[in-house]
Amino acid sequence: MTTPTPVPSPAQAARVLLKQLQADFEVFRQAKPLAIGIDKQLIAKLPDVNRKVLRIALGMHTNSLRYLKVMEKATERFNLEGQVDGEVTDTHRSHAAQTVRERLKKEADQRRAERAAQQAEEARRQSEEKLHQLAAKFSRGR
Template identity: 65%
Template sequence: MNTATATPDVAPSLSPRALLKKLQADFPVFRDSQPLAIGIDKQLLARLPDIERKTLRVALGIHTNSLRYLKVMEKATVRFDLDGNSADEVTDAHRAHALEAIRERLKKEADKRRAEKEAAAAEHAAAEAERQRTEKMGQLLAKFGRNS
């Protein structure tokens, strides 16, 4: 006799990324990165009571900090609930926050690329200096090494 119980739609042990993938599959508002209604976490917990709050909060953080979501938020005027219905207005402060987050992220990425480029240039310069040193040592050895 099989005593296993049926697994719920959302296993409590889902990782935040796996939960986010499920939310994107189940709710167009997540899939389309539409601005989420304030309190969407409460709506989700009501519909999916088996999910862990902490996992949900992390998944929502990943989603709302994604560049795609921030770009949508920057221009949005309305937030949406899980069913895609208009919920709240997106405030100027929230649009400004999204714009600032985008700017910071792009600056950070540009700084990282610049640092990588500088590191590669320094590595190339060091390799070139080592090549020249080895070449010079070879020349000196050729010139003075045979008379020993």
């Protein structure tokens, strides 16, 4: 009896596809701003690609911090061959900058919250330890 091969989730398949795109196309490897309609170029080159998986992979790529940081300063977009294919608008640059700021702030807030929770746990543990020491000290004489 053979065990069935697990079917990858769309997100897992998208990660695999994104790695393939990064291996095959320099614009993905270098996180260059992608041309509007790059999905159509990809479908023409990879006709068997699952469109839903492609959409997820493109979303992962274009929402990555690395890509957004490049977009903040970019003026040109690139096609799959690495040729200039359009411009990055001020709106797209400012959206990328805003997203980067929000993401970095959120990460910093999470780190602060984790540190505060660790400090609170350490203070609770020390307080509990002192209570045990006091209890032991006062229960000796009885």
